Amino acid sequence: MAMPALRNSPDLAREMRAHIGRHTGKSFDWDAFPGSRGFPELARAQMRYIGAGGSPKVDDPDTLKPGDFTLSLIHQPVGKYAPCHYHEVVEHFLVLDGVLTVGWMFGGDGGADIIEAKLGPLDMVLNQSERPHGFRNDGVGPVLMSISVGSGSPKPPVYACHPKDHDPALARRFGAMPGRTIAFDPDSDDPRQQEFARYIVRHAERRPVWQSGLARLDYVGETGAPLGGYRMEMIHLPRGVAVRGYARAVEDAYFVARPRSSGSAGST
Numbered sequence: 001m002a003m004p005a006l007r008n009s010p011d012l013a014r015e016m017r018a019h020i021g022r023h024t025g026k027s028f029d030w031d032a033f034p035g036s037r038g039f040p041e042l043a044r045a046q047m048r049y050i051g052a053g054g055s056p057k058v059d060d061p062d063t064l065k066p067g068d069f070t071l072s073l074i075h076q077p078v079g080k081y082a083p084c085h086y087h088e089v090v091e092h093f094l095v096l097d098g099v100l101t102v103g104w105m106f107g108g109d110g111g112a113d114i115i116e117a118k119l120g121p122l123d124m125v126l127n128q129s130e131r132p133h134g135f136r137n138d139g140v141g142p143v144l145m146s147i148s149v150g151s152g153s154p155k156p157p158v159y160a161c162h163p164k165d166h167d168p169a170l171a172r173r174f175g176a177m178p179g180r181t182i183a184f185d186p187d188s189d190d191p192r193q194q195e196f197a198r199y200i201v202r203h204a205e206r207r208p209v210w211q212s213g214l215a216r217l218d219y220v221g222e223t224g225a226p227l228g229g230y231r232m233e234m235i236h237l238p239r240g241v242a243v244r245g246y247a248r249a250v251e252d253a254y255f256v257a258r259p260r261s262s263g264s265a266g267s268t
Contacts, residue, residue, distance in 0.1 A: 019064060021049040021050070021062075021063070021064050023047075025062070026047050026048075026049075026062060027047070028045035028046065028047050028073075028075055029045060029046050029047070029048070029055070029057070030043065030044075030045045032045065032046035032048075032055040032057060033046070033054065033055055034056065035083075035157070035159065035162065035164075038164075039163055039164070041079075041080060041081065041163070041168070041172070042080060042081065042082065042083065042163070043076075043077060043080050044074055044075060044076040044077070044080055044082065045074070045075040046072050046073070046074055046075075047072060047073040047074075047075075048060055048062070048063040048070075048072045049063065049064060049071045049072055049073070049253075049255070050063065050064045050065075050066050050069070050070050050071040050072075050253060051063060051064070051065070051066030051069075051070030051071070051072075051149075051152050051153070052066075052070065052072075053070040053071075053072040053147055053148075053149050053154070054087075054091075054147075054149065054154065054156075054157055055072075056156065058153065066152030066153070067152050067251040068150070068151065068152055068229065068230065068250070068251065069148050069149060069150055069151065069152065069229065069230045069251075069253070070147075070148060070149045070151070070152060070154070071146065071147075071148050071253055071255060072146070072147050072148075073096075073144060073145070073146055073147075074093075074143075074144070074145050074146075074147055075142060075143070075144055076098075076100075076135070076137045076142065076143040076145075077137065077142050078137050078139060078140065078141065078142060079137060079138075080136070080137055081134060081135065081136035081137070081171075081172055082134050082135050082136070083134050083159055083160075083161055083162045083163065083171050083174070084103065084105055084114075084132045084133060084134040084159065084160040084161040084162075084171070084174040084175045085132065085133070085134065085157040085158060085159045085160060085162075086127075086129075086130050086131055086132045086133065086157065086158055086160065087127075087129060087130075087149065087154055087155070087157055087158075088129055088130065088151075088154065088155055089129050089149055089150035089151045089154055089228075089229060090126055090127060090128060090129050090149075090150040090228035090229055090230075091126075091127045091147065091148070091149045091150065092124055092125065092126045092127065092147065092148050092219075092220065092225075092232065093119070093124065093125050093127070093135065093145050093146075093147055094122070094123075094124045094145055094146045094147075094219070094232075094257075095119045095120060095121055095122065095123050095124070095143065095144075095145045096121060096122070096144045096145055096146060096257055097121055097141070097142070097143065097144040098121070098137065098139050098141050098142055098143035098144060098145075099118055099119070099120055099137075099138070099139040099143070100118070100119045100135055100136075100137065100139075100143045100145060101116055101117070101118050101119075101135065101136045101137070101138050102116065102117050102118075102119060102125050102127075102133060102134075102135050103115065103116045103117075103133060103134050103135070103136070103173075103174035103176075103181075104117075104127075104131060104132070104133050104192075104196055105131075105132035105133065105160055105161075105174060105175055105176075106192045108132075108160070108175075112175050112176060112177075112180065113176065113180050113181075113182055113192070114173060114174045114175060114176035114180060114181050114182065115182045115183075115184055115192060115193060115196050116174075116181055116182070116183060116184060117184035117196065117200055118138075118184075119200070120203075121203070122203035122234070122257075123200070123201065123202050123203055124200070124201040124203075124219050124220075124225070124232075125199055125200050125201075125225075126199045126201075126220055126225040126226075126228060127199070128199065128228065129150075129228070132160040132161075132174075132175070133174075134161075134174040136172070136174075146255060146257070148230070148232070150228055150229030150230055151229075160174075160175055161174060161175030184196060184197075184200075186200070198225065198226060199225045199226070200225070201219050201220075201224050201225055203217070203234070206218070206219075206234070207223075208236065212243065213238065213241040214235060214236060214237045214238070214241055214243065215235070215236040216233050216234070216235055217233060217234040217235075217236075218233055219232040219233060219234055220232040221233075234257075
């Protein structure tokens with residue numbers, strides 16, 4: 001649910017309905033990304049909630065109007081990948097189901113190293129602005145994840161290694177030459193590994209902060225990944241617990257990740 005700054009309304013219920021996106025009223029779009037057309041190995045589907053994210057389909061009538069960030073779901077089948085690219089703003093991947101391989105590029109011009117990390121359910125990576133990155137499904141089942149981009153109207157992605165311009169095997173490795181792929185190691189003293197580790201959040205390593213009967217796990221901001229334009233938290237709200245109404249000077253979005261279990265909320 002996207003909520004603008006508080007304002008009076010003669011019909012609060014109607015206004016609220018206009019800011020709610022229902023999963024049951026949406027469908028996945030398998031033609032959301034022009035860069036994937038003609039390349040079956042890049043197949044993935046997008047379900048838009050707030051704005052269009054990395055898709056140019058900004059006129060989708062079933063999508064909530066974005067403010068300072070977007071929110072969408074991505075479904076990626078087994079064996080598919082998204083080529084290495086970057087944005088002018090931050091972008092996070094929160095895995096909801098499956099195992100996602102994320103690669104960050106360090107260096108370039110034929111001398112790039114790629115550090116790859118695997119993310120499981122409720123793990124997240126916050127991709128820095130201008131940092132080339134890609135993702136791939138090497139698992140045994142589909143990956144479902146939520147993606148937010150730190151702008152309501154981001155520019156098209158810039159590709160660092162796309163199969164239209166490079167060898168397909170190279171593109172699948174996110175641009176790494178043979179022997180130049182490095183496994184993520186958060187305990188390494190390699191400054192590249194340390195940088196990557198700052199932007200990866202493992203759900204199992206989060207320690208909840210209990211306030212007013214609910215638990216908060218920081219994902220972006222506070223004890224999570226460094227702020228890059230918006231905050232994100234995972235909230236556990238036990239049955240029977242309610243939060244008193246409040247207002248903020250920025251927009252909030254509440255996304256129910258697992259009904260009756262947990263949800264995530266992000267705000268600028």
